[in-house]
Amino acid sequence: MKVGILLIVVAIVGLTVCLTGGGIYIAYSYNVRMGQYAQLADDASTAQKKLEHLNNYKEQVQKYIQRNDARYIFKKERLTRDTQILILDTLIQRLDEATKMQPDTMQYQQAMLQITGQEFDHVLAEINSIFNACWLRQSGLAIFALWFSWVLWVALFIGGCVSISENF
Numbered sequence: 001m002k003v004g005i006l007l008i009v010v011a012i013v014g015l016t017v018c019l020t021g022g023g024i025y026i027a028y029s030y031n032v033r034m035g036q037y038a039q040l041a042d043d044a045s046t047a048q049k050k051l052e053h054l055n056n057y058k059e060q061v062q063k064y065i066q067r068n069d070a071r072y073i074f075k076k077e078r079l080t081r082d083t084q085i086l087i088l089d090t091l092i093q094r095l096d097e098a099t100k101m102q103p104d105t106m107q108y109q110q111a112m113l114q115i116t117g118q119e120f121d122h123v124l125a126e127i128n129s130i131f132n133a134c135w136l137r138q139s140g141l142a143i144f145a146l147w148f149s150w151v152l153w154v155a156l157f158i159g160g161c162v163s164i165s166e167n168f
């Protein structure tokens with residue numbers, strides 16, 4: 001009975017640490033290296049600062065993310081790093097155009113309203129999530145966590161079987 005319970009406890013603790021710890025680490029490392037620049041661009045008030053942070057974001061993504069695909073299966077062109085960088089370039093271009101306008105004009109205000117309200121809310125969040133998925137896939141920790149979780153599920157099953165058989 002002690003062996004079965006021990007296997008069950010080890011499997012449950014291992015699954016918790018493996019799946020949550022790995023996910024937390026990947027999300028943290030992405031945000032420290034790249035994601036913070038997208039958040040800073042979203043938080044900035046002026047077109048110049050938004051543009052500066054988006055350029056930093058693009059540089060960091062190109063520096064750290066080498067994998068192009070965000071998915072293992074069900075791949076789509078839209079879900080690739082290169083396609084998202086092209087989309088990010090169009091957003092950078094729009095901000096660059098806005099920086100050339102006078103901040104006290106209606107044209108600038110309208111451009112910033114459209115960029116911030118429509119494009120940042122929709123596009124930047126999507127770009128960020130796809131880059132995050134590319135980072136997760138590239139890290140190798142995802143494969144390890146999935147493989148190790150299967151080992152722990154088997155240990156949990158065996159522990160349960162041993163525990164039940166020892167009671168009979």
